[in-house]
């Protein structure tokens with residue numbers, strides 16, 4: 676069965692600490708034009724309105740910056756993803772900062788509340804902080820904790836005001852299902868930059884992680900087989916691709932680059948092989964920041980990965 680793709684564009688950057696990720700989606704569109712691709716002509720797209728006007732205001736809580744805007748965005752993304760799935764279309768989310776992935780997960784759960792959802796998180800980071808543990812207050816470091824309904828109180832370092840506690844509670848409960856996923860339903864690929872509170876969560880909950888070195892040593896194919904086998908008990912799978920999973924030598928065009936990442940080729944193969952699996956119901960590409968880049972390199976990589984992934988459908 677060929678699936679009808681629906682592009683959901685989310686030009687939101689209020690969850691990032693560095694400015695410019697909201698331009699990532701348009702940079703990917705420019706890359707497509709430069710490659711002479713008809714991708715954005717062929718596939719329908721919709722844009723979720725953003726709250727980037729909040730960048731001109733004060734951040735609010737230092738441990739959950741612009742959390743009210745994040746809640747609005749997560750709810751909007753959730754509604755759009757749910758509506759797309761309800762129409763039997765396949766959502767491809769192209770977003771700015773990674774915080775909106777919490778909305779994507781919420782939307783999938785809202786469309787399929789009884790299904791067990793697995794998440795493959797391809798990212799240099801674990802994005803498992805809560806406002807109680809965050810070192811930066813940037814909400815793009817928290818989407819998995821939102822989906823897992825995780826506060827990580829054992830590792831608490833920050834004291835929150837009541838308003839922040841309320842917003843955080845609402846974020847974890849978007850769609851009225853919490854938790855939306857369990858640790859056993861999660862696989863991290865290329866995670867390599869975690870803080871102590873995240874590390875203790877990963878260890879305590881025995882989260883499955885494939886490092887870049889392991890992927891390189893054993894090959895993409897093997898890692899894909901093991902990832903899908905590990906998630907065999909899940910009914911549906913969501914793949915979240917943060918371009919900071921790529922090595923900074925590929926491009927500097929992302930807000931939080933980390934050494935020892937994937938090559939563009941590894942990432943493209945990984946995405947295309949994962950997405951061939953029938954359980955994959957949605958994928959997302961985030962964190963392209965052309966203001967930090969040279970000659971739009973990261974957007975070009977992201978576009979190539981996007982094309983490889985979407986072509987995988989036709990080859991089923």
Ligand SMILES: NC(=[NH2+])NCCC[C@H](N)C(=O)O
Nearest residue numbers: 773800804811813815816931
């Ligand atoms: N989606 C991302 N780029 N996340 C980066 C998070 C970095 C760091 N762990 C923080 O919480 O601030």
